[in-house]
Amino acid sequence: MLVALFEATGERAYLDDAAKFTTSALTEAGLVTGDILLEKLGTKGDASLFKGVFARYLGQFRKVLAAEHSHSETVVLIDRVVLGSADAALKNGRDKDGAFLDAWHTGAKSPTHSFNAQISALAAIVAAIDSSK
Secondary structure (H helix, E strand, O other): HHHHHHHHHOOHHHHHHHHHHHHHHHHHHOEOOOHHHEOOOOOOOOOOHHHHHHHEEEEEEEEHHHHHOHHHHHHHHHHHHHHHHHHHHHOOOOOOOOOEEOOOOOOOOOOOOOHHHHHHHHHHHHHHHHHOO
16 A cells, blocks of 8 residues: 555655565564564464465565665565565475475474465465566
């Protein structure tokens, strides 16, 4: 919403607030372990899907910040988390048949996978590809 308001009005305060919110969400909300997005309240329901949606929007916000040459520290943080999450999904987050698991971080307690987990991992991987451009 803040990015849309910035794009509609050009008011940098909206972009500044979005960067503050993003930094806080990634560093203080318990949604990241190391550089990997996790399911703060477990993997039930849509929790595993949320990670991918979050990674997708982080990637989109990163593009806006980079285009505006703004908040480089937030861009670096987003890159670390998005790339770390995609890497974890590929390395730690798959079962023996290659299906993505609901949890990606090392030591995850849930060896289960779901349709949402497949979508989530792919969204994180696409966000990482976009971040690396």
